[in-house]
Amino acid sequence: MVVFLAKRLASLIAVLFIVSILIFSLLALSPGSIVSTLIGTRPATPELIAALEERYRVNDPYPVQYWHWLTNAFQGDLGHSVRTGEPVVSVIASRLPLTLQLGAYALILVVAVGIPLGMLAGMRRGRPVDRITSTVAIVAMSAPAFAVAILLIWVFGVWLEWLPVYGAGDGFFGRVYHLTLPAVSLAVAMAAVLHRQTRAATMHVMDQDYVTFARSRGVSRMRILIRYALRNTSLPIVTSAGVILIVALSGAVLVERVFALQGVGTLMIESVDYNDLPVVQGLAMLLALLIIIINQLVDLLALVIDPRTRMRGRS
Amino acid sequence: MTGLQEREDLTTAENLLSVSGLTIRTGDGRTLVREVSLELRRGETLGIVGESGSGKSLTARAITGLLPRGLEASGGAVLDSISTLDAPESRLRKIRGRKVALLMQDPFTMLNPLQTAGTHIIESLPKGAIKRGAVGAEIERRLSEVGLAADVAERYPFQLSGGMRQRLATACALAGDPELLIADEPTTALDVTTQSEVLNLLREIQAERHMALILITHDLGVAFSVCDRIQVMYAGSTVEEGPAQALVKTAGHPYTVGLKRAEPPFRHYAPELSTIPGRVPSADSVWKQCAFAARCSWVSDQCLEERPSLQPVGDMRRTACVRIDEIDEELQAEMGIIAQEGKLPDIGAAQPLLEISDLEKSYRVSPLLGRTRTVPALKGVSFGLRTGEALGLVGETGSGKSTIARLLLGLTSAESGRIILGDLDLSSYKSLSGRERREARRRIQMVFQDPYSSLNPARTIGGTLSEVLQISGRRKIGTSVADLLTQVGLPADYASRLPSGLSGGERQRVAIARALTLEPDLLICDEPVAALDVSAQAQVLELLRDLRARHQMAMLFITHDLAVVRQVAERLIVLRHGEVVESGSVEQVLEAPQHLYTKKLVQAVQQTRGEGD
Numbered sequence: 001m002v003v004f005l006a007k008r009l010a011s012l013i014a015v016l017f018i019v020s021i022l023i024f025s026l027l028a029l030s031p032g033s034i035v036s037t038l039i040g041t042r043p044a045t046p047e048l049i050a051a052l053e054e055r056y057r058v059n060d061p062y063p064v065q066y067w068h069w070l071t072n073a074f075q076g077d078l079g080h081s082v083r084t085g086e087p088v089v090s091v092i093a094s095r096l097p098l099t100l101q102l103g104a105y106a107l108i109l110v111v112a113v114g115i116p117l118g119m120l121a122g123m124r125r126g127r128p129v130d131r132i133t134s135t136v137a138i139v140a141m142s143a144p145a146f147a148v149a150i151l152l153i154w155v156f157g158v159w160l161e162w163l164p165v166y167g168a169g170d171g172f173f174g175r176v177y178h179l180t181l182p183a184v185s186l187a188v189a190m191a192a193v194l195h196r197q198t199r200a201a202t203m204h205v206m207d208q209d210y211v212t213f214a215r216s217r218g219v220s221r222m223r224i225l226i227r228y229a230l231r232n233t234s235l236p237i238v239t240s241a242g243v244i245l246i247v248a249l250s251g252a253v254l255v256e257r258v259f260a261l262q263g264v265g266t267l268m269i270e271s272v273d274y275n276d277l278p279v280v281q282g283l284a285m286l287l288a289l290l291i292i293i294i295n296q297l298v299d300l301l302a303l304v305i306d307p308r309t310r311m312r313g314r315s
Numbered sequence: 316m317t318g319l320q321e322r323e324d325l326t327t328a329e330n331l332l333s334v335s336g337l338t339i340r341t342g343d344g345r346t347l348v349r350e351v352s353l354e355l356r357r358g359e360t361l362g363i364v365g366e367s368g369s370g371k372s373l374t375a376r377a378i379t380g381l382l383p384r385g386l387e388a389s390g391g392a393v394l395d396s397i398s399t400l401d402a403p404e405s406r407l408r409k410i411r412g413r414k415v416a417l418l419m420q421d422p423f424t425m426l427n428p429l430q431t432a433g434t435h436i437i438e439s440l441p442k443g444a445i446k447r448g449a450v451g452a453e454i455e456r457r458l459s460e461v462g463l464a465a466d467v468a469e470r471y472p473f474q475l476s477g478g479m480r481q482r483l484a485t486a487c488a489l490a491g492d493p494e495l496l497i498a499d500e501p502t503t504a505l506d507v508t509t510q511s512e513v514l515n516l517l518r519e520i521q522a523e524r525h526m527a528l529i530l531i532t533h534d535l536g537v538a539f540s541v542c543d544r545i546q547v548m549y550a551g552s553t554v555e556e557g558p559a560q561a562l563v564k565t566a567g568h569p570y571t572v573g574l575k576r577a578e579p580p581f582r583h584y585a586p587e588l589s590t591i592p593g594r595v596p597s598a599d600s601v602w603k604q605c606a607f608a609a610r611c612s613w614v615s616d617q618c619l620e621e622r623p624s625l626q627p628v629g630d631m632r633r634t635a636c637v638r639i640d641e642i643d644e645e646l647q648a649e650m651g652i653i654a655q656e657g658k659l660p661d662i663g664a665a666q667p668l669l670e671i672s673d674l675e676k677s678y679r680v681s682p683l684l685g686r687t688r689t690v691p692a693l694k695g696v697s698f699g700l701r702t703g704e705a706l707g708l709v710g711e712t713g714s715g716k717s718t719i720a721r722l723l724l725g726l727t728s729a730e731s732g733r734i735i736l737g738d739l740d741l742s743s744y745k746s747l748s749g750r751e752r753r754e755a756r757r758r759i760q761m762v763f764q765d766p767y768s769s770l771n772p773a774r775t776i777g778g779t780l781s782e783v784l785q786i787s788g789r790r791k792i793g794t795s796v797a798d799l800l801t802q803v804g805l806p807a808d809y810a811s812r813l814p815s816g817l818s819g820g821e822r823q824r825v826a827i828a829r830a831l832t833l834e835p836d837l838l839i840c841d842e843p844v845a846a847l848d849v850s851a852q853a854q855v856l857e858l859l860r861d862l863r864a865r866h867q868m869a870m871l872f873i874t875h876d877l878a879v880v881r882q883v884a885e886r887l888i889v890l891r892h893g894e895v896v897e898s899g900s901v902e903q904v905l906e907a908p909q910h911l912y913t914k915k916l917v918q919a920v921q922q923t924r925g926e927g928d
Contacts, residue, residue, distance in 0.1 A: 125384070207384075209424040216379055216419075217439045217487055218412030227438070231429050307471045308428060 008299070012292055019288040020073070023281055024066050073285070079278035083271070088282040092264065096286075098168055099252060099263035101175060105183035106190065106248065114191040115237065118198025119229060125203055133195060140192035145251040149185035149258040156181060166260040182259045186251055190244045197240040201233035208232075234305050242298035246291050331357045331495055331527050332378065332415075336390035337400075339373050339382065339551075346598045348373050348551045350390070352625075357494065358525040362538030362559065364574070365548035366848035367819070368595040371531045372420075374548075375497045379417045380407040395494065412491030413441060420500040422480035426472040432458070432483050433468030439490035461486040461516060477712065478509035482516065489520065495527040502537065502923075506711040507875050511919040514541060533848055535574050536924035539563050547571050550606040551598030553625060557632025565647055567634035569611045572649050577853040581878035581905075581920055586657030588857045588882060591850040594818045605637065613642045659885055659901075660864065662703045668836060668869050669700040669723075674732035676718055676893075692718045693729070694893040700837070705863060705870040707880035707901060709916070710890035716873045718893075720839050723759055723871070725752070736837070757787070760830035764842035766822035770814040776800070776825050777810030783832040794832075803828040803858060820851025824858065831862060838863075841873045856882055877920050881905060889913050 042048070053059055060068070072079065078088035121130040140148075157165035169178030205211060211228050219228075253265035260266075264283065271279040303310050332355040339348040348370035355361050363371045377388040380399050392399045395414055399407065419425045426435060433454050445453045455465040461482040472480055481501060488496060498517060502510040518541055521528045532538050538545050539559050546556040547570065555568040566572045576589035593610045601608070605618040617637055625633040636642075676693040693715045700706050710716050721727045723734065725744030734741040739755055741747070747755065763769040770779060780796045797807035803824040814822055823843060830838055840859065844852040860883060863870055874880050880887060880901065887904045889897040889912065897910040908914045 209419050209421060210427045212381055213417070213419050213425045213484065213487075214427070214438075215408075216381055216411055216415075216417035218408050218410070218441075218491060219438050221408070223438060227430065228427055232427070306429060308473050 008296060012296060015292055016285075016289065019292075020070065020285060021066065023284045023288070024069060025062075069281070078282040078285070081271075081279050082276045083274045083279070088278045091267065091279060092282055092286060095262060095264045095267045098261060099256070099265060102179055102182055102186065102252060102256070102261065102263060103245075103248065105176070105179050106186040107245065109183055109187040110190045110194055110244070111241075113187070114194030115198050118195040119202045119225075119233070121195070122199040122202025122233075123206055123225075123229070130199070134199070137192040137195045140188045141196070143189065144254075145185050145189060146254040146258050148188050149182070149255055152181050152185055153258070168261055179261075182255050182261060185258070186248060186255050189251070190248050193244050194237070194241060198233060198237055201236045202229055205229050205232045231305065235302060238298055238301045238305065242294050245294055249287060249290065329356055330354050331359075332392070332394050334374070334378060334390070334392045337374060337377060337392060338389050339370065339377055340387050340389070342385045342387070346551065346602065347386070348377070349598050349602060351548070351551075351553055353546055353553075353556075355495070355527050355529065357527055358521075359544065360521060360528045360530065360542045362542035362545040363529060363531045363548060364533065364535055364538050364545055366533055366574075366595055366850060368550065368597075369548040370551040370598065371548050372499050375417060375499050375529065375531055379411060379415055379497065380404070381417065412439060412493060414493055415495045415497065416488035416491065416493040418484060418488045418496060418498040418501050421504050422477050422484055423504065425484050426480060426487075428472055430471070431468065432463075432470050432472070432475070435483065435487050436468070436490055439487040441491050457486045457490060458483075460489070460520070462512075476509075477505050478512060481505060481509075481513050485513075485516065485520070489524075492524070493526065495529065496521070497529040497531070499531045500533070501530075503533075507877065507923070508711065508915055508919045511922040514923055517541065534578075534923075535562075535571075536578060540923060547574070550596050550601055552606055552635070554607060554635045555632070556625065557630060561630045561632055566650055567628055567632055567639060567646075568607070568636045569613055569642070569646065570607045572646055573610070574849060575650060577849040579853065579856065579878045579882045581881060581924065583656040584659050584881060584901075588853045588860075590853040590857060592854075594820070594851075595848075605635065613638055613645070662701070662885065665701040665703050667699055668702045668704075668737060670733070670735040671699070671719075672697045672733050674719070674722065674729050674734070676715075676722065676727070676729045692893050693722075693732075695732070696890070696893070696895055697732075698888055698895065698898065700869050700871065702836070703863070703867045703869055704886065705872055705884040707884035707887040708871060708873045708890060709875065709877065709880055709887060711875060713892075714890040715893040716890055717841060719890075720761065720841055720871070720873060723837075723839060724761060725755065757833045758836045759839065760833055760835035760837075761839040761841065762823070762826050762830050762843045765846050766819055766826050767814075767846070769826050770822055772814055774813075775810065776812050776814065776817070779825065780810070780829060780832065783829050787833050799828045799832060800825075802831065802862070804854075818851065819847050820854055823847060823851070823855050827855070827858065827862070831866065831868075834866065835868060837869045837871060839871045839873070842875070843872075844879060845874070845876065852879070859883060877905060877916060889916070 069079070076089055078092075080087055081091050084091065117129075117133045121133045124130050153165045156163045163181050164178050165181060167178055169175045206229060211224060214224055214228055252263070253268055255261075256263045256265035257269060264286070267279065268283050270276075271283065332353070334354070335352045337348060337351045338346065340346050351370070351374055353361065353363075353374075363374065365371045373382065373386070376382050378392050378394065378399060380402065382388055388400050390400065394410065397406070397410055397414070399410070399415075402410075436454050436457050437450060440453065454468050458465060458467055463479060463482050463486070467475065467479065467483070472483070475483065481504075485501075496517075501517065502513050505513060514537065517528065517530070520526070528541075530538060530541050535545075539562070542559045544556065545559050545562050547554050547568065549570050554570050555562075555566070557567060562571065566575065570591075573589070573591040577591060579585065579588060591610050596606065596609060598606070603622055604620070605611070605614075605623050608614045608618045611618070615638060623635045623637045625635050626637075626639075627633050628639055639646075674693050674696045675691075677689050677691040680688045680690055696715065696719065698706070708716050708719065718727070722729050723741070725741065728743055728745065732742065736755065736758060739747075739751060739758070741755055744752060744755070770776075774782075777796045780799050784794065784796065784799070796810045800807050800809055805821060805824055805828075809817070809821070809825075814825070817825065827843075843859070844855050847855060856879065859870070862868070863883075870883070872880060872884050884901050887897075887899065887901045888895055889904065889910065891912050897904055897908065897913045904913060905917060908917050
């Protein structure tokens, strides 16, 4: 087990390293210079340019720039925001909690709605429950998160005036209250995808011989539902849930924008607009890290769920 | 309706199960099983015999209320005064396990992969039957009843062999102490030795518990060795039923004769394998006539006039053959022909073709958690093969049979040892030039076990075959897809069909035609008839024998079936744990086995065939 985790950690670091090179190179190659952004409307005196170039190491060879950035990054220093002059780490840290809360809220909704309805549809194939949820899921899947968001704002915010349409709210309940509409808009498409996945997995499992054999022995309905259907479907579901979560991260950018939430997504848009290179680099690294962690978690969960992956060889 | 009622009242007194007029239809109205009746007393053993498509498994599923989605059953099935066809699911759940349990065919798919053996047994025990503290002891007792050690309880299904899984499944099915156990082809997916072990186990448990048993099988020999009574099904209806002892000696229906004759003899070489021509029709296409008419050599106008019902013919047996009185003598004479012996055709003093020496191969198994292990697959295997000769390769799962085939085809490479085919050194495919590799692949062709997965389901038969024709370059010389099909006994218009429109035997013929197109020197057949019904099996074996003689082609015949190998091979190699434990002429090895393992194999075959062979 220790060896396994150590191997996984090593590969995690290796992937992160490769990603860092890619991100750094891509952004370094992108048009527009930091110096001109920083100078803005000020007169561009040679001294000012020289000072800025010195500070942001613009004239160093590319590998040296990268090396500097990397060693600093290792010490938790991702540079300073061009826009505000604050350290990138603290800029991101101040925005991160809200986004994570939004993501967690959405994920809870996705799992709580997508999986049970998917299982129900899978077990009652062709019955009304299946037809209705499947039709709704197809509509929901094809609606982009920002469009859903605007619809929800109009219905629940403007028309019914039940829920707030902007801001993050204070305190736990205030936060939940304010994040409901954003979380729902984010969750709708994901829940639909998970519903489809769960439905397919459940249908597959319910057709397996072991379910028929269990029924032939008089094993109770509840036990077949949980120990047979849920456990055996959880493997493909967890795998797809990981992918869904990653896709959702990009959806969060737009949803935050629509609901005027000061989260990481909004920060990303602002920073790109302002050509704030250090912050964009930092965000890209954060995103890469999240994706890698999600994938590792999915693999770990698979190990927990399925004894075969724990012990069987890959020869 | 009142008649049915009366009948029920009469029979339930002594019968545990009585099924009457059971009909199973699909949602779109096709009939799969038509008016099947059967009766079973407590402690009695009934064999339901028939090929795939005969409706025997569906009958069993219907009795337990477990028909696959979309199928509807009508008629009556009364189990211990409970009508199982119309009982609600909640009622059925109470009788399943306690009154009736269904043991299914494939031990590899029947158990929940995510729970241990012990958990399987606990969940199958009736609620409240066992006190908390006694659960461990109960699991141990249940496991030992089926011959499994107590430590198996901790293991997951994937850590058990096929035979052990089938034993575990049996223990689960028996956990509720049912009065009736329905075993649906419980040994088909197992090795010969394991087959006879599992059959013995079922026999013992049935006798010990005085439990009723329905054994569903396509193998008459298996049914004879276990059952009191036998019911033969064909195309969704019963064609004959009677005591097993009577059926062993005489047949009351041409289909039964066909089934018995199609089974290749184990004790001798049969110069001509008997086959039932054609394929099983759908129940709907034959519902107004005798279902077997199209394939029967005794067919007359009488057989096509109406659907025959089961008529008593003495000896407590009944048959659906309307001409039984006229043809009885001929039928019994036909049964006798099975014993006709013959000599293997002589292949003459042929040239050596293939020389294999000291092959060593092992697989590395690296689990996600834990140490990488090396599992030896072949430990110094040597043998030779002459032009036109057929060599049987016999051994159980994991003995290294398939590894040899893979090595010959260059799908994997050996650690050491040599493979010489004529002037080609195939010890390492990697060191061959592209031209040599193509040549090697042309000279060695393979027919796989499962004709359902070895043909591309999206391509027509013609497409599959013309692809190979193009590779062979013979298209110019004028060989056509139609010629290839005729060569394997299929009509030319099959070219436009998809594999899904063909029966198992027909697909295997296509696979053989595909392999033969390249005119190989060596044809490797990996269990080519294991997935087929007995009648199709005999047809394919006959085809292989014929083609081999015509093409002067050597054959490496991998199988676990000793009767099959007797019919096709001159020499035999017995493999065990990657080593050759015995070799010699087929006759010599099977008549006078020397190695303990070979003796066990031969004995197992005799047992499953009811020793009457």
